[in-house]
Amino acid sequence: MLVEEIMKTEVITLPPTATIAEALQLLQDNKIRHIPIVNDDYHVIGIVSDRDVRDASPSILLDVSDNQELENEIQTIMSSPVITIHPLDFVEEIARVFYDKEIASLPVVSNNKLVGIVTEKDMLYTLIQLTGTHVQSSLIEVKVPDVPGNIPKVTEIFGKRKVNIASVLVYPYKKDPKFKILVFRIQTMNPNPIIQDLREAGYQLMWPNNIPEPKV
Known part of the structure; x- marks a missing residue:
C-alpha cells in the first residue's frame, strides 16, 4: 500500500510569520495535533505540534493582564528541519520511520511541495485494514516450517472449503527460527470445518489450541 492511498490531502498550514495564537486557534477549531509551516512556494520549512504551542x-496560573507570548511568530517554536515522505513511499516502510523517530505525523512532499500529511491515527487505521480486523472474521494461526511453498499448501485447504481469506500475516516463530506463523483471517463465523481439515492435514495450530476439544 502506498502513502498516497492513506494521506490526507487537505492540510491546514501556516506561514512562519503567523502567531502562536493563530496556531492555537487552528489546533482547537480543527481538532488536529500538528500544523506544517510552509513558505510562499509551499515548501515545508517547519512543523508545530499542539505540545509546542x-x-x-x-x-493559566499566572496572573497576567496580557498574553504577549501568544503574539510571537510561530517560527520561533517550530521544529526544523522536518522529516518528510513521498506519496509513492510504501506505508509499511514509513511505519518504521514513525517508530524509529518517535514522531506523530509526517508531511508528504512531491516536487518539494506539500501535498498531504500522514498521522499516527492514519497508520493505525491502515493497520486495521491490512490485518482484516475491520470485517467480521475468524482468526487461525498455523505453525509451519520456514520453507518455500507452505503458504499455497495451507491456502489450498481454505480453497477447498470455498472460504474467503480476509488477510494473511506471516511472522517468525520466536522459539525456533526454522518455523513461521501464518495468521489467517477468514470470512466465516464457523471456522471449525477448516480447523479440522488443517489438523487432519498434520498442521499445528497455535490458535485455536492444537489440542482438539473432547467429544461429548
Missing part, C-alpha cells in the same frame, strides 16, 4: 503558552 502548549509549552509556549502562558500558564
